[in-house]
Amino acid sequence: MDWYYIQGILILSGINLLAVLGLSLLTGFTGLFSxxxxxxxxxxxxxxxxMTVKLNMPFTLALLVGGLAAATVSLIIGKLTLNLKGDYFCIATLGFGEAIRLILDNVQYFGGARGxxxxxxxxxxxxxVVWNVIAVIILVNLIKSRHGRNMQAIREEEMASQIIGIxxxxYKMISLAISxxxxxxxxxxxxHYTGFLQPRMFQLIKSTELTIIVIFGGLGSISGSIIGAIVLTSLPEILRTFHQWRLVVYGASVIFIMITRPQGLMGGYEISITNIKKLISHISSLGREKTTVGGDNK
Known part of the structure; x- marks a missing residue:
C-alpha cells in the first residue's frame, strides 16, 4: 500500500465520520433512528x-451553504414527521431519502441519472481532519450542555421528559437539523473528493451503512462513532485481496460484534484523559492487590 491509497481511505473515513457524528447525535443521544x-x-x-461550479463560490463557504441547505430541508421534514413514534418516523425518513434520490434522477440541471x-x-x-476536529468539538460541547442533557433525557424516557418541562x-427538531x-x-x-456526482451514490444502502457504523461503535458514544467510522470504512479496503469474499467477511465481522457486544464497541463510554487515568489507576490497584495476596500466601 502506498501513501496515496492510504490517504484515500483516511479521507473517505473522515467524510463518513462527519455524517456519522451527526447521526450519532440523532440516534445515539436523542433516540431517533433515521x-x-x-x-x-x-x-x-x-x-x-x-455553489462552486455554477456560482464560483469558495469551497469552504460552499460547504457551509450545503450544510445549511440540508438543515433547512430537515426542518421541513421534521415538521411533518417528528410527531410520528418509533418505527413510523424511521419509515418516513427512509421514504424521504429515496424521494430525494428519485428527484435528482430527473433533474437534468444536475445531470440527472447520468451524473x-x-x-x-x-x-x-x-x-x-480540520472539519472533523471542529465537528467533534462542537458535538462534545453540545452533549455536555443543558441542551445535550435534555436530548439524552428524551432518549431515555420521552413522556417523563415532557412532564418535567422539556x-x-x-429538541428533536434541533437534533435533526444539526444531524x-x-x-x-x-x-x-x-x-469534491470524487469529482463526480450521481444519485445512485445516495441509495438506501448508504443510510444503512451510516446507521450500522453508529450501532457498531456504540449508541451514545462519540468515541465509538470515531472508531466505528475508521474501522468499517477501512475494513472493505483491507479485505480487498479476498475479492468477492470481502463483503461477506465485512458483514460477518459486523454480525459478530453485534452478537458478542450488543451495546457496540464502546457501549456508551468515551475515551478521555480522565477515563484513561482511571483505567491506569484501576490496573495499578489490581496489580498491587495481586502482589499483596501473593505475599500473604508466602
Missing amino acids: FGHAGFMAVGAYTTAM WPGIPRETGLMNV NVFK AAYAGVAGGMLA
Whole structure:
C-alpha cells in the first residue's frame, strides 16, 4: 500500500465520520433512528457542487451553504414527521431519502441519472481532519450542555421528559437539523473528493451503512462513532485481496460484534484523559492487590 491509497481511505473515513457524528447525535443521544441521511448527504453534495461550479463560490463557504441547505430541508421534514413514534418516523425518513434520490434522477440541471462530472476536487486530508476536529468539538460541547442533557433525557424516557418541562418536539427538531447539517457537509466533501456526482451514490444502502457504523461503535458514544467510522470504512479496503469474499467477511465481522457486544464497541463510554487515568489507576490497584495476596500466601 502506498501513501496515496492510504490517504484515500483516511479521507473517505473522515467524510463518513462527519455524517456519522451527526447521526450519532440523532440516534445515539436523542433516540431517533433515521434511514434518510443519504438524502441529506445528497442535498449537501449537490448544493455545494452548484455553489462552486455554477456560482464560483469558495469551497469552504460552499460547504457551509450545503450544510445549511440540508438543515433547512430537515426542518421541513421534521415538521411533518417528528410527531410520528418509533418505527413510523424511521419509515418516513427512509421514504424521504429515496424521494430525494428519485428527484435528482430527473433533474437534468444536475445531470440527472447520468451524473454530474467535472466537479473540482477540493477535498484533501488536511481539510477533512480540520472539519472533523471542529465537528467533534462542537458535538462534545453540545452533549455536555443543558441542551445535550435534555436530548439524552428524551432518549431515555420521552413522556417523563415532557412532564418535567422539556420541549420534546423542539429538541428533536434541533437534533435533526444539526444531524442533517453534518450530513450535508459530508456530502459536499464527498462531491469534491470524487469529482463526480450521481444519485445512485445516495441509495438506501448508504443510510444503512451510516446507521450500522453508529450501532457498531456504540449508541451514545462519540468515541465509538470515531472508531466505528475508521474501522468499517477501512475494513472493505483491507479485505480487498479476498475479492468477492470481502463483503461477506465485512458483514460477518459486523454480525459478530453485534452478537458478542450488543451495546457496540464502546457501549456508551468515551475515551478521555480522565477515563484513561482511571483505567491506569484501576490496573495499578489490581496489580498491587495481586502482589499483596501473593505475599500473604508466602
